[in-house]
Amino acid sequence: MSQYSILILPGDGIGTEVMDEVRKIIDWFDSKRGLDFDVIEDLVGGAAYDTYGTPLADSTMDKAQEVDAVLLGAVGGPAYDDLDFSLKPERGLLRIRKEMDLFANLRPAQCFDALADFSSLKKDIVSGLDIMIVRELTSGTYFGEPRGITTENNERVGVNTMRYTESEIERVARAAFELAKRRNNKLCSMEKANVLEVGVLWRDIVEEVHKSNYPEIELSHMYADNGAMQLVRQPKQFDVILTDNLFGDLLSDCAAMLTGSLGMLPSASLGAKMENGRPKAMYEPVHGSAPDIMGQGKANPSACILSFAMALRYSFDQGDEATRLENAIQSVLASGIRTPDLMQIEGDVPVSTTEMGDAVIDALNNSL
Ligand code: NAD
Numbered sequence: 082m083s084q085y086s087i088l089i090l091p092g093d094g095i096g097t098e099v100m101d102e103v104r105k106i107i108d109w110f111d112s113k114r115g116l117d118f119d120v121i122e123d124l125v126g127g128a129a130y131d132t133y134g135t136p137l138a139d140s141t142m143d144k145a146q147e148v149d150a151v152l153l154g155a156v157g158g159p160a161y162d163d164l165d166f167s168l169k170p171e172r173g174l175l176r177i178r179k180e181m182d183l184f185a186n187l188r189p190a191q192c193f194d195a196l197a198d199f200s201s202l203k204k205d206i207v208s209g210l211d212i213m214i215v216r217e218l219t220s221g222t223y224f225g226e227p228r229g230i231t232t233e234n235n236e237r238v239g240v241n242t243m244r245y246t247e248s249e250i251e252r253v254a255r256a257a258f259e260l261a262k263r264r265n266n267k268l269c270s271m272e273k274a275n276v277l278e279v280g281v282l283w284r285d286i287v288e289e290v291h292k293s294n295y296p297e298i299e300l301s302h303m304y305a306d307n308g309a310m311q312l313v314r315q316p317k318q319f320d321v322i323l324t325d326n327l328f329g330d331l332l333s334d335c336a337a338m339l340t341g342s343l344g345m346l347p348s349a350s351l352g353a354k355m356e357n358g359r360p361k362a363m364y365e366p367v368h369g370s371a372p373d374i375m376g377q378g379k380a381n382p383s384a385c386i387l388s389f390a391m392a393l394r395y396s397f398d399q400g401d402e403a404t405r406l407e408n409a410i411q412s413v414l415a416s417g418i419r420t421p422d423l424m425q426i427e428g429d430v431p432v433s434t435t436e437m438g439d440a441v442i443d444a445l446n447n448s449l
Contacts, residue, residue, distance in 0.1 A: 084117040085397050086148040090125040090141070093161075093170060094370025095380035095434075096154025097128075102382035102438030103152060103389050106406065109445055110393075114402055121148070125177075126156025126170030126370075136173030145177055149357070150396040152389060153177075153365040158372050170370075178218060181361045183350035184249070185256040186218040186329065187391065188367070190316070190336040190346075195414035198425060199341030202313065207339050212319045213264065214336055215257040216329025218350055220249045221279075223326050243279045243327065250286040256351060257323035258295040263400075267299045267320040271308040271328060283325065305332065312336050343368045344381025344422045347388035349395055362396045364388040374421075378433035381420035383410055386441060409444035413437070 087107070091100035110116045123129075123141045130136050136156070145151050156170035166172070177183075192200065192210040200207040225242030232238070254270070261268040270287045274280035284302055291300045303311065305328040311318065312335055324332055337346045346368065352361035366384030374380060387410065394403035414423070418440045421431040432440065 085150070086119045087121070087392070088141075088144050088148040088151045089120060089122040090145075090151060091122070091128075091154040092125050092156040092370065093127040093158045094155060094372050094375040095368075096126075096156065096370050098375070098378070098380045098434050099366065099382040099385035100152070100154040102434060102441070103385050105438050105442060106386055106389060106445075109442055110402060113445070113449065116393075116397070116399065116402065125153060125173045127158050127161045129173055130161065130164070130168060130170065136168060136170050137176045142176065142180060145181060145363075146361075149355075149359050149362070150392045151177065151181075151363040152385075152392065153363055154385060155366065155368060155370040157370045158375075177363060178350060181352050181363065182219060183352045183361060183363055184217060184219045185253050185351045186216040186333070187260070187349040187351065187395070188214045188216060188329075188333040188337060188346075189348075189391075190214065190333075190340050192340045193345070193411050193414050195411070196341045196345065196423065199423065200339055202316075202339060207316065210316055210339060212316060212322065212336060213260060214322045214324065214329060214333040215253065215260060216333050217245075217249065217253040217325045218329075219326075220245055221326035243277065243325075245279050245282065245325065247282070247286055250283050251290055252353070254287045254290045254323060255294070257321055258290060258298055261298050261321040262295065265320045266297060269301045269303055269308070269319055269322050271303050271305040271322060271324040271332065273305055273328075274302070275304055279325070287323065308332055309335055312339070337367060342381065342422050344384055344420060345387070346384050347391055349388070349391040351395065359396050362392065364392045364396075378435065379421045379431075380434045381422050382434050382438050382441075383420075386410065386438070405445065405448050406441075409441050409448060412444045412447075413440045416440075 091097040161170050190212050192207045197204045197208040222243040225244035228241045230239050272280035272283040274284045350363045390403040390406040393399040420437050
């Protein structure tokens with residue numbers, strides 16, 4: 082039996098192009114590092130709609146529930162814009178997150194030295210930046226009831242509800258403390274306890290989890306609006322940031338952009354531990370299917386490759402191999418090999434998606 086099972090869902094647009102490069106990387110770790118992967122592949126998003134008439138077939142969902150990790154490319158595209166909401170490519174992605182109950186969304190914001198000039202902030206503020214945002218993903222304002230648009234006193238009223246149970250806060254807090262333990266023992270929790278009752282409960286629960294299980298971790302609390310300011314003022318003060326679904330949506334995008342390009346940003350979504358002790362997990366780049374560049378060999382595969390590095394670390398407990406892969410990307414960038422999204426100097430010759438993947442393989446070979 083294989084050591085690690087993976088379901089690959091390339092999806093649409095550049096999702097298929099960047100995933101081709103990840104496949105090469107998986108094969109490299111299989112043949113050169115003895116990691117035994119059992120890889121199966123299926124469709125999601127528009128590609129699944131074209132074949133199965135639904136953005137995620139039940140049989141694909143069943144496979145996702147069984148494997149150690151799902152690797153997803155990207156979904157969506159103009160061809161599917163007019164579909165009914167229930168059939169849109171994004172519904173496939175949302176179904177996986179919901180049915181696997183992937184409640185902890187990990188969004189690293191790491192600034193590769195070679196890309197420090199890409200940030201909108203000054204180089205010395207972002208250079209060496211390495212933070213991790215843990216965003217609660219399956220509850221809060223985006224899911225709370227009641228919700229909807231009604232009419233009251235002859236005018237329309239829009240309603241959404243920010244709602245969290247103790248157990249929902251506790252499980253994502255534990256995930257964040259565990260992560261802080263693997264990194265630098267430092268966690269900052271962000272909410273709005275000054276104006277929201279949910280924030281007061283959030284702070285209480287995080288304190289309780291800290292006291293009873295993780296007293297060695299340095300815990301701080303910050304109002305989320307201040308957190309946004311601090312992220313652009315002095316981002317290196319943070320290591321792991323824990324926050325809810327709504328604030329996390331904004332804070333993680335803000336932190337991610339400190340590092341430059343969408344083509345460099347990975348993510349992981351983790352759920353409860355399975356019988357084998359591994360968490361339910363899906364790994365995917367932050368970017369979408371980029372219809373404007375699809376089929377042109379211009380996509381940067383780094384975000385998807387770095388998502389696989391997260392799988393090595395968080396699903397397969399291969400932290401050293403994850404670091405090897407991250408270092409390989411770092412050295413490729415440092416040598417000046419860049420996809421078009423990372424071009425800086427006029428006259429720079431960009432490499433294609435495939436050439437970028439090949440360069441990462443060369444760097445991996447050099448690491449042996
Ligand atoms: P996008 O992320 O696809 O693209 C935004 C811009 O960034 C584009 O100019 C694109 O060319 C560029 N870009 C993105 N990834 C890149 C990469 N790896 N290398 C180089 N350049 C890259 O966002 P969008 O244009 O708003 O959305 C396009 C489609 O993707 C829509 O259908 C949207 O719904 C979908 N989408 C899917 C996901 C997902 O699958 N998780 C996320 C966001 C958007």
